[in-house]
Amino acid sequence: MNQHTFELRGEYIELHNLLKFLAIAHSGGAAKMMVADGLVEVDGEPESRKTRKVYAGSVVRVLDEEIMVVAAAA
Numbered sequence: 001m002n003q004h005t006f007e008l009r010g011e012y013i014e015l016h017n018l019l020k021f022l023a024i025a026h027s028g029g030a031a032k033m034m035v036a037d038g039l040v041e042v043d044g045e046p047e048s049r050k051t052r053k054v055y056a057g058s059v060v061r062v063l064d065e066e067i068m069v070v071a072a073a074a
Helices: 015-021 028-036
Strands: 002-008 040-042 059-062 065-071
Touching: 015 028, 015 040, 015 059
Parallel strands: 002 065
Antiparallel strands: 040 059, 059 065
8 A cells, every 4th residue: 555644734625636636636527536436535434525624634545545644844
C-alpha cells in the first residue's frame, strides 16, 4: 500500500479535491466517480459523499493508497 501524508492548511479539504490534489485521480470528475463507485473509505468506513469534509486526523483509503491528513505546522 502506498502511503501519503497530506498537510492540511485550512480547516478541511473536500474529499474529491484531496484525491485530485494528490494525483490519485487525474481530475475532479474522476475523483467524484471513485467516490460514487464505492472505492473510498474515510476512517475505516465507506464514503459516498464526494464533498465530504476531511479534517486533520482522518485517514483516507482508496485503491492501493492510504492518505494520512495532518495539520500543517504553524
